[in-house]
Amino acid sequence: MNGNKVLELKYSDEYGEYGSKEHFFHFFWGYVLPGMHVAITTTRREPGTYSLTLEDCGPVMNKVSQDLFSLITADIKFKKSDEFSADCAQVPRWDIMINFDSVLFEDEHSFRGSTKNYRENEFLKSVLNQPGFLQNFQNxxxxxxxWVLGRVIDSEAAASSLIIPSVGELKLSGPPATHGVKKAIIKFLERQGPWHVQLSQKVLQRSINVVRMVVGKTPIAISPKRQVAASQKTPVAASRKRRRNGGARGPNCLLLCRSPEPEYYSENGQAEAKKYGASRRSLVEIDESFEYFKSKGHNIEKYEPGSENIFGQIKRFYASDAVIGIKGAELSNVFWMKPGSKMFVVTPSTMRSTPVYQRFSRFLGISSITVFGADGQNPSLYRLRREIDDQL
Structure with a gap:
């Protein structure tokens, strides 16, 4: 392959059988995101030109894989599960690993559904019991x-998407000869001053972070105790100011609509697990709810993630401060939202599965709010409008 290094990424079965790789949640959290991490760290550790072999996850998901992994290389091909070589990389199943609370300890979800089988999976338990697992998982x-936001949006998005340590982290590394310089930098970055000082601090901080990202280190942030210039206020803080001034109330919010079922997932289709999107469950009375939220001054829009490619979805979720959606695959895209954003998970009262989105959100710095609907698999959003409005 013209001297290319080959990296094969296989959807792992070591963590137990659960969830179809052809459905977005398990594909996204159980294959494409952890697979991206494996590919990013491998190419960073061993630079070169790579050829990627990805597992066939069906035509809908393969398009997402093709787009995201094209950020790494254009040389991509797909294989069936049984065609991978013995030395392929088994991609960690983040969609299963996130159940660590219920696997290692006992809670209300420990003995329901697949979770009770996870508790008997020795490989999974060995992974979850590794020293520093939670911190490493979060990192x-x-x-x-x-990494993705830095390439799809810009370097500022890459830095702002992280919950990052303070500038004081600079004290923790490097040879003693550099400590004097680092202390001077820290002192300057944590200094409170007029606009021209803040501008110089911002330029210096960005320069440091460019270098740190190139060498694979976490960006640093100016101490949160310092005063924040108006131009640097978060979208949530800005929305609160608009409320006080009588402007539109609330953050930029996406009201998520589920996509119709592609033929591939129909009863006569080839998918290994049937049904998709709206054919599984869906919110009803969305239009009425949308008009209600608008009447309350919220800056809200209806959005169907499946109508755009993954890059469009990344940009829309990153630009939003809140999302409202039924518990389902669309909420996976909260991964791209900024820390401090809100996610409203409308959960049918009949569903008692593990709250995976809520568990992921705490690692991402996103506020997760569960709202239970009492209408089976198709709850009325309009009945829940006041409960959501009070917290939006």
């Missing part, structure tokens, strides 16, 4: 998010 999530 991996944020590294992938930062």
């Amino acid at each position: 991996e999530l944020r590294e992938v998010r930062s």
